[in-house]
Amino acid sequence: MVLILLVMFGISAVFVFPTISQAESEEKMFVTHSGGVIKTTGEIIDPIYVESTMDFDPMEYLREFNYGKVSELSDGTTLREFTIIAEDDKVMEISPGVFYNVWTFNGTVPGPTIRATEGDLVRIEFINNGSKEHTMHFHGIHPAEMDGVFEIVGSGGGRFTYEFVAGPVGVHPYHCHVMPLEEHIVHGLYGVFIVDPKEGRAEADEMVMVLNGFDTDFDTENNFYAANTVPFYYQHHPIQINTNELIRVYVVNMVEFDPINNLHLHGNLYHYYPTGTDTVPSFYTDMITLSQTERGIMEFEYSYPGKYLFHAHKVEFSEKGWVGIFLVKDNPKLESEAGEEYGS
Numbered sequence: 206m207v208l209i210l211l212v213m214f215g216i217s218a219v220f221v222f223p224t225i226s227q228a229e230s231e232e233k234m235f236v237t238h239s240g241g242v243i244k245t246t247g248e249i250i251d252p253i254y255v256e257s258t259m260d261f262d263p264m265e266y267l268r269e270f271n272y273g274k275v276s277e278l279s280d281g282t283t284l285r286e287f288t289i290i291a292e293d294d295k296v297m298e299i300s301p302g303v304f305y306n307v308w309t310f311n312g313t314v315p316g317p318t319i320r321a322t323e324g325d326l327v328r329i330e331f332i333n334n335g336s337k338e339h340t341m342h343f344h345g346i347h348p349a350e351m352d353g354v355f356e357i358v359g360s361g362g363g364r365f366t367y368e369f370v371a372g373p374v375g376v377h378p379y380h381c382h383v384m385p386l387e388e389h390i391v392h393g394l395y396g397v398f399i400v401d402p403k404e405g406r407a408e409a410d411e412m413v414m415v416l417n418g419f420d421t422d423f424d425t426e427n428n429f430y431a432a433n434t435v436p437f438y439y440q441h442h443p444i445q446i447n448t449n450e451l452i453r454v455y456v457v458n459m460v461e462f463d464p465i466n467n468l469h470l471h472g473n474l475y476h477y478y479p480t481g482t483d484t485v486p487s488f489y490t491d492m493i494t495l496s497q498t499e500r501g502i503m504e505f506e507y508s509y510p511g512k513y514l515f516h517a518h519k520v521e522f523s524e525k526g527w528v529g530i531f532l533v534k535d536n537p538k539l540e541s542e543a544g545e546e547y548g549s
């Protein structure tokens with residue numbers, strides 16, 4: 206009987222051990238931003254980036270505006286309803302091979318660009334699905350209890366409804382305001398809130414640039430800088446615009462740790478509206494300097510086609526990722542108009 210048991214144990218050992226070694230050599234797959242695939246049989250140490258985790262397309266984010274679910278109240282006021290979900294367990298490949306735990310509003314850093322017209326009623330259903338307490342604090346004018354500072358929203362599904370009248374006109378940041386604030390902001394809990402004037406602005410090719418940075422080794426210094434999260438993205442994927450077409454950039458500086466950031470445009474100057482609150486530009490320049498959460502609206506047109514850099518003139522920042530290119534093409538609309546004239 207003992208002999209039989211020993212033989213059975215021996216047979217099972219033969220079949221069990223190969224199974225274990227197969228599991229150990231199983232390849233795990235990672236996908237990078239550029240679509241590259243990394244395979245490894247090694248031990249995966251947190252953080253893990255796989256296809257199912259967060260992805261972010263800076264080109265899509267650039268011109269994506271969220272106007273909310275629109276309805277009209279009985280007094281004629283426009284109501285815009287948004288749902289924003291905070292999470293703090295996602296991992297993003299900030300730069301090739303560098304994985305960082307990002308905290309997100311609606312799954313991305315920055316969160317969605319929320320857009321309304323001055324006087325609209327903005328209602329935000331905020332759900333905190335994170336493991337830490339979070340809030341939404343909007344810059345702008347609103348009642349104290351809508352400020353997202355003292356009304357802490359608990360983890361694991363806590364809810365709060367923010368409601369306020371959109372104003373003033375301009376471009377404003379929103380961000381989590383739970384202490385330690387620095388930690389909650391640097392991990393990515395911020396986004397842009399645009400308030401349009403009732404009379405609107407001149408038609409333009411509009412885009413949003415959030416200037417941000419990432420401290421991936423936790424020494425309270427940024428290791429990477431970017432316009433819209435991914436370092437060097439718009440250098441490798443230039444932003445295509447047309448000659449003789451008005452370009453409007455809503456720019457918001459969310460870089461922590463460094464006291465200033467700046468933005469220089471090549472081959473051109475821009476009209477600059479600090480905070481976007483005035484209809485008359487304050488400067489005509491190729492260089493602005495911004496401290497934390499400082500922001501504004503830039504307007505410009507290119508006369509000549511070609512490639513033009515835009516970047517931080519603080520060279521350390523541009524060399525660590527905060528640099529991009531506008532690829533200016535001949536305006537097809539103007540060309541066809543010119544063609545019609547020529548032909549007629």
Ligand SMILES: [Cu+2]
Nearest residue numbers: 339381383389
């Ligand atoms: Cu937070």
